[in-house]
Amino acid sequence: MGEVYELVSTAILETRGLTKQFSGFTAVKSVDLSVKEGTIHALIGPNGAGKSTVFNLLTKFLVPTSGQIFYRGEDITSVEAASIAQRGLVRSFQISAVFPHLSVRENVRVALQRKRGGCFDFWRSEKILDQYNDRADELIDAVGLSEFRTHTAVELAYGRKRALEIATTLALEPNVMLLDEPMAGLGREDIGRISALIKQSAKGRTVLMVEHNLSVVADLSDTISVLQRGEIIAEGTYAEVSQNPQVISAYMGSGHGHH
Known part of the structure; x- marks a missing residue:
């Protein structure tokens, strides 16, 4: 059986x-x-x-x-x-659109925070947020957005917005x-x-x-x-x-x- x-x-x-x-x-x-x-x-x-x-x-x-x-x-x-x-x-595609004026890195950090069970503590000290930086940078790198880390989401070209959306989704470890x-x-x-990114993730x-x-x-x-x-x-x-x-x-x- x-x-x-x-x-x-x-x-x-x-x-x-x-x-x-x-x-x-x-x-x-x-x-x-x-x-x-x-x-x-x-x-x-x-x-x-x-x-x-x-x-x-x-x-x-x-x-x-x-x-x-x-x-x-x-x-x-x-x-x-x-x-x-x-x-x-x-x-996917339900998170990053919410924060067009945050940077790529901040968007990914917010998603990481969310995964760790946090509410959105924007008022928390930089130090607490900084613990997410390494993981955020890994994810940003994985989706090929390293050189756009400090750009705001709204500035990104359409295809790169999609890559950011995949990064924020991966941050939630689905x-x-x-x-x-x-x-x-x-x-x-x-x-x-x-396509390569989806295969990879x-x-x-x-x-x-x-x-x-x-x-x-x-x-x-x-x-x-x-x-x-x-x-x-x-x-x-x-x-x-x-x-x-x-x-x-x-x-x-x-x-x-x-x-």
Whole structure:
């Protein structure tokens, strides 16, 4: 029996029959998603497919109409957002945007403080904040922002803002990192950079990313789930889903294939 149990326990984040209706319109329809621990899992689909809704259900911004969400085998459907963050399920791109006028380093320090259970003690002495500097600098270096350490977040180019958002997310030491369209609006060079960064930060953790564009997740994901009109129409490796006739027609039918 041990064997079977092992197999069951590899899914770190799972949904069963996840459904969300907005005044009669079904945005997400009975979605079963299984994200295996230690993998990069991409949820992709054309505009209006329901990706953001699934993401918002997983991150507790929305409450499902029906269905369940499991984290490490525990039903967290009615658990609050703050509590799931403490368990290590962290949504990216929700922090750095809050402090546009703090420097790159200050943004990362605030996130580190938050991880250590602090409230935002901006009035604390420099000395207390300085203990976070080494770790902050390590993270800034890891995302390639060392030369921008003293720049304010608002001054950064778009792709570098994304790198900062990844650094502030990593500061929270997530077990599962949830990324909402991390490549949206990026040029080719930045896509390559952010992609490498996601791969790097995925070491030793699990990543679920929502992405519109299938080609950008090609060599980034272990598993890709394709959503269309609120339902998963295909799942597998990039090679598998990109050959799937339903996927091809979903993308063609939506009036745009690749960016």
